[in-house]
Amino acid sequence: xxxxxxxxxxxxxxxxxxxxxxxATPVNLKIIDLYVGFAIFTALIQVVYMAMVGSxxxxxxxxxxxxxVGTAVLAVCLRIQVNKxxxxxxxxxxxxxxxxxxxxxxxxxxxxxxxxx
Amino acid sequence: MARRLAGFLVLLLVVSICxxxxxxxxxSDSHRSAALELFTPDHGSFKSLEETYEALRTFQIxxxxxxxxxxxxxxxxxxxxxxxxxxxxxDLFYALKANSITECxxxxxxxxxxxxxxxxxxxxxxxxxxxxxSVGGLVLIKDQSSEADVHLADAxxxxxxxxxxxxxxxxxxxxxxNPESSAFAAGIALETLAGIVSLASSEIDxxxxxxxxxxxxxxxxxxxxxxxxxxxxxxxxVDGHEYQGPVSTTSSVLRGLTxxxxxxxxxxxxxxxxxxxxxxxxxxxxxxxxxxxxFNQIDSLAYSLKVGVSTVLGSEVPSLTVKxxxxxxxxxxxxxLVESEELNFDKTSGLHILNDLPKSIDVGSYTFVFEVVLxxxxxxxxxxxxxxTKVPISVTGLIKIENSEIAVLDSDLGSIESQKKLDLAGKxxxxxxxxxxxxxxxxxxxxxxRGRSFKPHQAFLxxxxxxxxxxxxxxxxxxxxxxxxxxxxxxxEKFFYLSGKYDMELTVGDAAMENSLLVxxxxxxxxxxxxxxxxxxxxxxxxxxxxxxxxxxxxxxxxRAPEKRPPQELSLAFLGLTILPLLGFLIGLLRLxxxxxxxxxxxxxxTFAVLFHVGIGAVLLLYVFFWVKLDLFQTLKLLGxxxxxxxxxxxxxxxxxAAASAKLKSA
Numbered sequence: 190x191x192x193x194x195x196x197x198x199x200x201x202x203x204x205x206x207x208x209x210x211x212x213a214t215p216v217n218l219k220i221i222d223l224y225v226g227f228a229i230f231t232a233l234i235q236v237v238y239m240a241m242v243g244s245x246x247x248x249x250x251x252x253x254x255x256x257x258v259g260t261a262v263l264a265v266c267l268r269i270q271v272n273k274x275x276x277x278x279x280x281x282x283x284x285x286x287x288x289x290x291x292x293x294x295x296x297x298x299x300x301x302x303x304x305x306x
Numbered sequence: 307m308a309r310r311l312a313g314f315l316v317l318l319l320v321v322s323i324c325x326x327x328x329x330x331x332x333x334s335d336s337h338r339s340a341a342l343e344l345f346t347p348d349h350g351s352f353k354s355l356e357e358t359y360e361a362l363r364t365f366q367i368x369x370x371x372x373x374x375x376x377x378x379x380x381x382x383x384x385x386x387x388x389x390x391x392x393x394x395x396x397d398l399f400y401a402l403k404a405n406s407i408t409e410c411x412x413x414x415x416x417x418x419x420x421x422x423x424x425x426x427x428x429x430x431x432x433x434x435x436x437x438x439x440s441v442g443g444l445v446l447i448k449d450q451s452s453e454a455d456v457h458l459a460d461a462x463x464x465x466x467x468x469x470x471x472x473x474x475x476x477x478x479x480x481x482x483x484n485p486e487s488s489a490f491a492a493g494i495a496l497e498t499l500a501g502i503v504s505l506a507s508s509e510i511d512x513x514x515x516x517x518x519x520x521x522x523x524x525x526x527x528x529x530x531x532x533x534x535x536x537x538x539x540x541x542x543x544v545d546g547h548e549y550q551g552p553v554s555t556t557s558s559v560l561r562g563l564t565x566x567x568x569x570x571x572x573x574x575x576x577x578x579x580x581x582x583x584x585x586x587x588x589x590x591x592x593x594x595x596x597x598x599x600x601f602n603q604i605d606s607l608a609y610s611l612k613v614g615v616s617t618v619l620g621s622e623v624p625s626l627t628v629k630x631x632x633x634x635x636x637x638x639x640x641x642x643l644v645e646s647e648e649l650n651f652d653k654t655s656g657l658h659i660l661n662d663l664p665k666s667i668d669v670g671s672y673t674f675v676f677e678v679v680l681x682x683x684x685x686x687x688x689x690x691x692x693x694x695t696k697v698p699i700s701v702t703g704l705i706k707i708e709n710s711e712i713a714v715l716d717s718d719l720g721s722i723e724s725q726k727k728l729d730l731a732g733k734x735x736x737x738x739x740x741x742x743x744x745x746x747x748x749x750x751x752x753x754x755x756r757g758r759s760f761k762p763h764q765a766f767l768x769x770x771x772x773x774x775x776x777x778x779x780x781x782x783x784x785x786x787x788x789x790x791x792x793x794x795x796x797x798x799e800k801f802f803y804l805s806g807k808y809d810m811e812l813t814v815g816d817a818a819m820e821n822s823l824l825v826x827x828x829x830x831x832x833x834x835x836x837x838x839x840x841x842x843x844x845x846x847x848x849x850x851x852x853x854x855x856x857x858x859x860x861x862x863x864x865x866r867a868p869e870k871r872p873p874q875e876l877s878l879a880f881l882g883l884t885i886l887p888l889l890g891f892l893i894g895l896l897r898l899x900x901x902x903x904x905x906x907x908x909x910x911x912x913t914f915a916v917l918f919h920v921g922i923g924a925v926l927l928l929y930v931f932f933w934v935k936l937d938l939f940q941t942l943k944l945l946g947x948x949x950x951x952x953x954x955x956x957x958x959x960x961x962x963x964a965a966a967s968a969k970l971k972s973a
Contacts, residue, residue: 219898227891238880242872284960302929
């Protein structure tokens with residue numbers, strides 16, 4: 190029993206530390222995180238829909254899900270490049286990273302639209 | 307037999323007997339309508355006087371009532387030709403020929419001029435056609451104007467020079483330097499020579515005429531023959547230039563013969579059957595499609611042979627008797643069924659009528675033989691009759707069908723199990739049943755109206771099983787009684803052991819039987835034993851040959867059935883659900899306290915910033931259009947322009963922001 194309560198406490202402490210640590214992240218990174226969450230949730234809803242009614246227009250399903258997943262991946266990439274803690278991309282201005290993000294999204298969605306049917 | 311050729315008249319019988327009318331019309335209305343079609347002038351006139359003459363002559367002979375009014379235009383071109391000093395002998399010849407029909411007025415001066423010109427042409431002529439046109443022209447002038455004193459000074463000399471073109475086989479050459487000879491030329495030469503004789507002021511040497519007669523007889527040796535007895539003249543196809551075809555050639559020869567026979571007082575002993583053969587040829591070719599052939603056919607028939615004239619075109623037939631010499635039943639060659647009998651002549655209709663059929667003639671087909679006998683013996687010199695004429699005649703009638711009945715018999719006892727009367731003239735729906743130990747008997751009687759027995763060509767009973775397997779039996783007869791007995795025991799194998807319903811159909815037919823019948827009698831239910839193992843199978847039914855060329859079965863395309871779609875409400879609900887994360891995203895942004903403070907305050911970078919966002923929006927809108935209606939190429943083209951614009955403004959605004967943040971850092 191004591192073990193359980195201590196686990197709970199540990200988990201609570203972990204969450205607490207995580208939240209406090211996350212609160213320290215810059216707002217622009219939070220925005221990107223929010224965006225990634227939004228994209229992933231949208232994808233999940235589509236997957237649930239597919240599980241319920243079947244995958245008949247399979248290309249449409251794939252387009253929808255991949256659009257979300259793809260843009261989420263691109264957002265993650267953007268986040269990596271924008272994060273100042275990453276020394277690797279220290280010399281890269283965040284504007285340049287954002288331009289890449291926009292361009293890749295446009296290309297991705299051109300393909301998605303073509304595949305949508 | 308025939309002393310004068312000009313008056314040859316081949317009488318063709320027009321016989322009408324009771325119902326079996328047999329009317330032979332050599333020149334029919336179809337000729338008249340064909341004539342109107344063929345001789346249609348272009349813009350009111352024909353191309354040449356030759357055509358004009360042919361048209362006029364054809365209409366004259368046929369007595370076409372609706373003939374186009376040709377006379378006026380013809381007269382104009384005739385007087386033009388006659389008046390002109392440059393017209394050739396050929397033009398003059400045809401002008402005068404046409405004039406012999408239209409009877410236009412030619413003034414005397416012109417005719418004098420023509421006479422002198424034609425005379426000059428005769429003396430200067432070197433080829434057969436030159437002689438033909440010039441001499442023919444002179445003859446026509448002589449005929450048309452009684453006053454004109456037309457004669458040839460040196461008739462005998464001209465005669466000899468024309469005669470020089472003759473060949474040993476009876477054919478003639480066109481000119482002395484052309485070695486080819488033809489029958490067509492022979493006709494022309496004979497006509498020319500006849501003209502010379504009629505123009506001669508003194509008698510022509512008789513020896514010349516008799517040699518000419520020999521030539522004619524030789525010419526007849528080269529006559530050609532069709533299988534049906536039709537005779538015709540034809541030239542070998544040499545070079546096609548002067549070849550005229552059999553109709554023209556024969557016509558030319560006949561015109562020549564007629565003209566020649568008209569001027570010589572001598573006998574021309576030509577066999578009558580040859581003339582008959584020639585007449586057959588012209589009648590046998592029907593209605594020619596070519597105007598020239600048509601003219602030649604009509605002209606020959608009317609002018610030379612006078613076949614149609616006597617019977618169809620309305621001139622009087624000399625008094626004569628048509629005799630029914632005999633009638634033979636077809637199939638049997640035994641003695642004639644009737645004695646010779648004269649036909650009554652009906653003056654008003656001009657037909658010879660056999661009033662009553664002889665008693666011995668009953669329903670069936672017969673060959674009647676008729677003979678034409680002339681009343682006055684001197685007619686025999688002028689007319690030639692076509693010997694005996696055989697006419698196939700079918701005498702038809704209603705055949706009485708009596709005592710028709712159908713019965714099922716017991717095989718061993720012969721007792722009648724069930725018997726039914728049939729009405730073969732009406733409808734029947736007999737329904738019988740029998741097993742393989744029984745017999746089927748069908749019987750009926752046929753009698754002719756005169757009460758004799760009648761044997762039709764066909765008397766069949768047909769049984770058709772449900773599976774379309776058919777069996778046909780011939781119904782035999784003894785006298786009037788027709789009977790067929792089907793012993794099913796013996797027929798079991800033939801019926802392929804097929805039990806079940808058989809439709810029965812009776813056929814009684816003959817060409818002479820007016821009430822030939824093909825009736826469905828009804829059906830019989832047969833109960834046959836089971837087929838043993840080795841029994842023959844019924845043959846496969848023949849495929850209808852028409853179905854092979856008929857339309858194929860329509861191909862229906864099977865499309866994949868549309869997938870089952872989810873209910874619309876569910877889909878709409880999920881559409882709403884997908885918007886939820888977006889709302890969550892926006893709410894999250896608000897919670898984070900996002901603002902637009904970094905938006906450049908200066909107007910130029912602000913414009914670029916706005917344009918950048920508008921550009922992205924435009925590209926996304928383009929994608930929507932790509933999804934809805936545009937194709938990839940249109941999209942890429944527009945995307946190219948938008949992309950360049952977007953790169954430009956994007957670069958400007960982002961570099962401005964980068965510069966601003968760098969400045970902030972350094973500061």
